[in-house]
Amino acid sequence: MAALIDDSRIVVPHLPSLSHLSVVSVALPLLNEFGIGTLDRAFSEIQLGNSTASNEGSEEDHEINCNTAMEKLLVIPPRLRKSVLEAVHGMHWEIETWRCQHSNIFKFKDRECFFHWRSEGTIDTIKMAQQLVLDQNINIKKRFQIACNYCLMKSVRTLWAEMEASGKTKCFKTADSILVRFWVRWLLEGSRVPWTQAAAEYLDILVRNNRIPVTRFSAIFSSLRPEDRKKFLIPLQLSLPLDFRFCIYSMTKEEQEDVVRRSPLSLLYLHLNWPLQNLFLETVEKIINFIDARSFRILLRHIGYLDDRGDFDYREIFREFWNGIPDHLKKSARRSRYLRMKIDSCVDEIKRKGNADDNNEPINSKRKSGSDTNRKNKSIRKNRRS
Numbered sequence: 001m002a003a004l005i006d007d008s009r010i011v012v013p014h015l016p017s018l019s020h021l022s023v024v025s026v027a028l029p030l031l032n033e034f035g036i037g038t039l040d041r042a043f044s045e046i047q048l049g050n051s052t053a054s055n056e057g058s059e060e061d062h063e064i065n066c067n068t069a070m071e072k073l074l075v076i077p078p079r080l081r082k083s084v085l086e087a088v089h090g091m092h093w094e095i096e097t098w099r100c101q102h103s104n105i106f107k108f109k110d111r112e113c114f115f116h117w118r119s120e121g122t123i124d125t126i127k128m129a130q131q132l133v134l135d136q137n138i139n140i141k142k143r144f145q146i147a148c149n150y151c152l153m154k155s156v157r158t159l160w161a162e163m164e165a166s167g168k169t170k171c172f173k174t175a176d177s178i179l180v181r182f183w184v185r186w187l188l189e190g191s192r193v194p195w196t197q198a199a200a201e202y203l204d205i206l207v208r209n210n211r212i213p214v215t216r217f218s219a220i221f222s223s224l225r226p227e228d229r230k231k232f233l234i235p236l237q238l239s240l241p242l243d244f245r246f247c248i249y250s251m252t253k254e255e256q257e258d259v260v261r262r263s264p265l266s267l268l269y270l271h272l273n274w275p276l277q278n279l280f281l282e283t284v285e286k287i288i289n290f291i292d293a294r295s296f297r298i299l300l301r302h303i304g305y306l307d308d309r310g311d312f313d314y315r316e317i318f319r320e321f322w323n324g325i326p327d328h329l330k331k332s333a334r335r336s337r338y339l340r341m342k343i344d345s346c347v348d349e350i351k352r353k354g355n356a357d358d359n360n361e362p363i364n365s366k367r368k369s370g371s372d373t374n375r376k377n378k379s380i381r382k383n384r385r386s
Helices: 019-047 059-074 077-101 125-133 141-149 153-165 180-188 195-208 226-229 241-249 253-262 264-270 279-288 293-308 314-323 327-333 336-358 365-385
Strands: none
Touching: 019 059, 019 279, 059 141, 125 141, 141 180, 141 336, 153 180, 180 195, 195 226, 195 314, 226 253, 226 336, 241 314, 253 264, 253 365, 264 279, 264 293, 279 314, 293 314, 293 327, 314 336
C-alpha cells in the first residue's frame, strides 16, 4: 500500500518520542510566559546554586520575573531541566527564523504574533498563513502575498477577486516573489489548467534557464509525476529547511538516494536543526559512504559554528561524530588549523569526562554506556567499508 512508510528509505517522517513531546509541552508555556532571556538567566542562577536571582544590575520587575521563572524551573527534575531549556532555545530559533522569513512582508514586535505549534515543537507554518490571510487588520495586498507564498489556492482566488473589485489589481506589483508572479500569471490567464500543473511548468522554465528559485516546493512536489519530480531534486535543496524536510519525507527511496548522492550535506544540515538533532548520528550511519573528505571538513566546521545556539549539545554531537568516522577522514580534517584546534579541544574534553565518569559513575552504568557508543562507532565504520 502506498500509504505505508517505507522503512528502507534513508529518511522517514519524524515521529517524536513521548519524552520529546513531554519536554515540548513543558518548554512552550515557559517560553511564552518568560521569554528566552529570563529563562537563560534563571537557569544560570540555578546552576550556580542560587536560590533567588542576584539583583546586580537588574531592575526590580526583572528580578521578580526571574525568581518566578526559577521557581518553575526548580519544579522540573534536574536531569530534565537542561532538555527543557534546549527545547526553549529550539522553539525560540523557530520564532526568529519565521520572523526573518516574513520580514519583507511584516514588521513584528516581540510577542506581537500568536504562533501555532506542532506537537514536536516546530511552528505550523500553514496554520499561521491561514490565520494571517483572514486577518482584516492586515493590508489585503500583504495577505495576498502570504496566500501566494503558501499556495493557499482558495485564499489566492478570494483575495484577488476582492482586490479586482476595488481596482487594486491594476498595475499590480509582484515584488520579488516567484510565487506571487506565478499566481498572478495563473489568474490573469483564466486559471485554465490545474494550478499544480501550471506551477510545475512555470518552475521548470526557471530551472532550465538556470534561475533556480528558492521557494516552497512541498505544496506541489508530492503531486508531480516522477519524471517532473526528478527535475526539482537539485533546486529543492535550496528551499527552506522545513519545506525541504517535507519534500524529503514524500520521496521514494531512489529519489532520496539521488539527493544524497548529489549533496549529502543538505540532508545532514537538516538533521542538525531543531527538533531532529537526535537523529543526526543515525542519519550519518546511513549515508556515510556518500561523505567525502571535503564534505566531512565542511560539516565539522558547520557543527562547530552551531556550538553557541543553545538548542542542543553540539559539542557532544561533534565528539560522537568524530569518534565514529574512519581514520582517513580524520587525517583530512586535521589539515585545517581551525578544525585541529576544535578537535583537540573535544578530545581533551572527552578525556576529562572519562576521568569524571571513572570517579563518579557506577560500574554497570559505564559498561552499558561504553558498549552503546562502541556499537554506534563500529556501525559507522562498518558502513564506510562496505
